[in-house]
Amino acid sequence: MDYDVVQAARVSTLGADAVASDGSIQGLINFLMRDRHGSPFEHNSMTFLIQAPIFVAREWFRHRAGWSYNEESGRYRELKPVFYVPAEDRNLVQVGKAGQYRFEPGTQLQQGIVRDVAREGYRHAWNSYQVMLRAGIAREVARTVLPVGIYTSFFATCNARSLMHFLSLRTADKAALFPSFPQREIEMAAEQMEAHFAEHMPVTHAAYVRNRRVAP
Numbered sequence: 001m002d003y004d005v006v007q008a009a010r011v012s013t014l015g016a017d018a019v020a021s022d023g024s025i026q027g028l029i030n031f032l033m034r035d036r037h038g039s040p041f042e043h044n045s046m047t048f049l050i051q052a053p054i055f056v057a058r059e060w061f062r063h064r065a066g067w068s069y070n071e072e073s074g075r076y077r078e079l080k081p082v083f084y085v086p087a088e089d090r091n092l093v094q095v096g097k098a099g100q101y102r103f104e105p106g107t108q109l110q111q112g113i114v115r116d117v118a119r120e121g122y123r124h125a126w127n128s129y130q131v132m133l134r135a136g137i138a139r140e141v142a143r144t145v146l147p148v149g150i151y152t153s154f155f156a157t158c159n160a161r162s163l164m165h166f167l168s169l170r171t172a173d174k175a176a177l178f179p180s181f182p183q184r185e186i187e188m189a190a191e192q193m194e195a196h197f198a199e200h201m202p203v204t205h206a207a208y209v210r211n212r213r214v215a216p
Helices: 001-017 022-034 055-061 108-134 139-145 160-170 184-198 204-211
Strands: 046-053 067-071 093-094 103-106 151-158
Touching: 001 022, 001 184, 022 160, 022 204, 046 184, 055 151, 055 184, 067 108, 108 139, 139 151, 160 184, 160 204
Parallel strands: none
Antiparallel strands: 046 151, 067 151, 093 103
């Protein structure tokens, strides 16, 4: 797919005769990235199957330009009892004022509270959902008692340009020109997507990193 970027860029000067040799790819892509010529990075497509808590999906769907989504529906199918409980290494305590805060590890007591309260809340919500379904209540009504910690799944299709914009906002990297402060749960998903991006478009990804993670 790196080749597609170069082909799209070279059509500006070569028209239908646009060609690219392997030797020209790296330099041209770095030039496009550095000078923020963005449209050539739109001539490719990547589709991801995402499984994440609903609260992560709702943040994700704020990214509209260059993205398409199709999500499983709680109206048309009974949802599965898969819920998100933060791992023990998840920072729990917010310190500082808005715009300058950071997160720090919680105590063992706080970790236990998060784990136990979340599980109890999920158990109660799921039982309520099942009670309504067994009573013949429509799925679209019964689902209203379920929390945003339940998992959903969706297909997300994007191009390299829209993905780089997503990564610039949803990952934290000290080398980035512009700092970002993503919620850890969406960042974990973004990190996995970036690994696939680096595998399938290594030259484009390398240029993105070299230019301090600024989307063109």
